[in-house]
Amino acid sequence: MRYLWLLLVVCLASTGHATEIYQYVDEHGNRIFTDKPPVHADAEKISLPEVNRTQMPSPAAPSGASQAPPADDGASAPPYRQLAIAGLPEHATIRANDGNIDVHVKIQPRLAMQHRLQLLVDGVPHGEPVRSILLRATNLDRGEHSIAVQVLSGDRVLQQSPAHQVTIQRTHINAPPRRRP
Known part of the structure; x- marks a missing residue:
């Protein structure tokens, strides 16, 4: 039973990426966006750009006492622009x-x-x-x-x-x- 739930969650989570988007203009001139192509109107399929993904850098591990506190010589830039x-x-x-x-x-x-x-x-x-x-x-x-x-x-x-x-x-x-x- 546990594997059935896991399979169901994986299938539902993956459907968002495979959804197609359509657009059409209704009889009042409103632009409509939907995931199902309408039967009564000529719908145009929209292709979305690839989602941007960035790799987050891993934080540097503190090395304890070997790391000296930053020197405050007063010549550093002010914290606010x-x-x-x-x-x-x-x-x-x-x-x-x-x-x-x-x-x-x-x-x-x-x-x-x-x-x-x-x-x-x-x-x-x-x-x-x-x-x-x-x-x-x-x-x-x-x-x-x-x-x-x-x-x-x-x-x-x-x-x-x-x-x-x-x-x-x-x-x-x-x-x-x-x-x-």
């Missing part, structure tokens, strides 16, 4: 009465699992490092600020974006109330 602040124009004036602004980070390739993003406001870390590409600067004072983002691996800075200069406008709470005309 693109690290920039997006959606925040340079020298923008932002009206934020609560002093909060959202900072979107554009990063290519995607942020690695062990890396975090740290928002810098005026060169000082602002908030906790996070894995999100949407950062929030909170309670910024009125005036001009420098906004940048760092990629961190633990406590080590891997890369930093160029700084953006923004001006925050907030309502002055000590301003006298306006007189009604």
